[in-house]
Amino acid sequence: MTTAQQPLHSGFGPASTAEEVAAGVDLTGRVAIVTGGYSGIGLETVRVLRAAGAEVVVPARDTARAAAALEGIDGVEVAAMDLIDPVSVDAFADGFLASGRPLHLLVASAGIMATPLTRDARGYEAQFATNHLGHFQLVSRLRPALRAAGGARVVVVSSRGHRFSPVDLDDPNFEHTPYEPFVAYGRSKSANALFAVELDRRGRADGVRAFAVHPGTIVDTGLAKHLSEDALRAAGAVEEDGTPVRDSARQLKTVPQGAATTVWCATSPALEGLGGVYCENCDISPLVAEADREAWLRDEKAPAGVLAYAVDPEQAARLWELSERLTAR
Template sequence: MTRHEETPVMTTAQQPLPSGFGAASTARDVVEGVDLTGRVAVVTGGYSGIGLETSRVLRAAGARVVVPARDPERARAALKGLDGVEVERMDLIDPVSVDAFAARFLASGRPLHILVNSAGIMATPLTRDARGHEAQFATNHLGHFRLTARLWPALVAAHGARVVAVSSRGIRFSPVVFDDLHFERRPYEPFLAYGQSKTANALFAVELDRRGRAHGVRAFAVHPGTIVDTGLAKHVSAEALRAAGAVDDEGRVVIDPARQLKTVQQGAATGVWCATSPRLDGLGGVYCENCDISPLVAPETQADWYATAELPGVLPYAVDPEAAARLWAVSEELTA
C-alpha cells in the first residue's frame, strides 16, 4: 500500500446516525434486503464464533466468501454445506503465510469488496512470534495490517470496498504504548496486551480510511459485544467471567444485549452492518457498536463508562488520528 497524498479530507463524526438497529439486532436483521451478488468477501476467523456467522450471512446475501484459516481442515468442517465459501490456508502470525495467501488471491484476478478482519486471540500467556513481537499485538493487529496491505490492489479494484476491523470494548484496558509495544520493559499483563491490540485495531481503521477513501476504500472498527461461547475466552478463568456477569453461578452464559452480553448472531451484527449497510455509504474511519456509530466518551462520563457496559462509546485515544498515523508508521516498519 503506497503512502496516501497529504490532501485535506473530511472525517466522519463519531456520532450515532441513528441506524434503526440496536444491541439485540442480528446479522441477518441488518443484511435483510441487501443484495451482495457478484461481491467477494474475505473473512479472517470466518470458521468460528462471530466470524462463522459473518461468513454464513454474507454468503446468504449472495457474496462469494473466502475464509483464510490456520487449520483448513477444521475450517472446512465448520463451513460444511455452505456452497460458495472457499477455504485457504493462512496463519496471521506468520508473514510468509499471509503473503502467500494474498498472492494467491491477487492471482485470481478478483476484486475484493469486503474484508472482515475478525480473527483474534485474547488474554493469552506471554508468547512472542518469530520476530520477537508480543503475540496478541502480532496476531490481532500486525497480521491484519500486513494482510490488508497485501490485498490493497484487490480492494482498490473493487471501486468501493469496505474493511471491517473487529476491535472490542477491551480498548478500555490500554492505549497503544508506543515506547514498549512488546512488553520488553514493563511487566506482562494479558489484558493490557489484549487492550493494546484492540486499540490498535480501532486506530488502524481510522488511518486506513484516511488513506483509502480517495481510492474508494472505507474502513470501520467494531465492538461486537461480549460473546462468551466462541472459544475466544478460553484463557479467562470462570471466576473472572462470573465477576463480569458474563456467566451465572451455575456457569451458564448470560444473554443481555443491553449490557453487551450477546449471542453469536447478535455479536456478528455490527460487523456485517459496517460491511454492507447503504447508510454508511460515503462514511468511514469510525468505531461502531450495537449496529451504529458510537459516541465519543466525554471526560465527564468516563467514570460511568468504565463502571458499566450499558453506556455505549469509544475512548478518544482509540480514534485519535495522530495516534493512528503514528501506529501506521510503526506498523510499516515492523512488517517491512
C-alpha cells in the same frame, strides 16, 4: 483531535442480529474475505454474507477444521493462512491477487484474548502480532484488490476492551514493561480501532472505507478460553452453572447478535460516504466525554461509547508508521 463519532440512529440496536441487518441486501458478484470465518461471530458473518450472495474466502490456520465448520455453507473457499506468520500472510495474499479478483469486503474478525505471554518468531507479543500486525500486513498486501473493487469496505473487529489500555507506541511488545494479559489485549484492540481510522484516511480516494467494530461480549465463541469460570462469573458473563448470560443491553450477546454490527458495517447503505469510525450496536458509537471517562471505565453497564485515544488520527498515523516498520522484511 478525534474522528467524528456521530450516531446515525440506524433503527437497529443491541438485540439486532446479523440476518436482520442484512435483510434486503444483495451481494451478488461481490467478493469477501473473512478472517476467523470458521468460528464464533466470524462464522456467522460468513453465513450471512454468503446468504446475501457474496463469494466468500476464509483464510485459516487449520484448513481441515475450517472446512468442517463451514460444511453446509455452499460456495465458501478455504485457504491456508496464519496471521502470526508473515510468510503465510504473504502467501495467502499472493494467491488471492493472482486470481485477479477484486475484493469488495474484508472482515478482520480473527483474534486472541488475554493469552499468557507468547512471542512470535520475530519476538513480537502475540496479541499485538495476531490481532493487529497480521491484519495490517494482510490489508496492506491486498490493497490492489480493494482498489480494483471500485468501492470496498474493510471492517476491523475491535472491542470495548480497548478501555484496558491505549497502544504503547514506544513499547508495543512489552520489552520494557511487565506483561499483563488484559493490558496487552487492550493495546491490540485500540490498535484495531486506530488502524481503521488511518486506513480510511489513506483509502478513501480509492473508494476504500474502513470501520472498527465492538461486537459485544459473547462468552461461547472460544475467545475467552484463557479465562477461568470464576473470572467469567465475577464479570457477570456466566451463570453459576457456567451457562452464558444473555443480556444485549449489557453487551452480553448471542453469536447472531454479536455479528450484527460487523455485517451492518460491511453492507449498510447508511454508511455510504462514511468511514474511519468505531461502531457498536449497529450504529456509530458516540465519543466518551473526558469528564465521563472514569465513570464509564468503571461501569460494565455503561452505554455505547469509544475512548478518544482509540480514534485519534494523530495516534493512528503514528501506529501506521510503526506497523510498516514492524512488518517490513
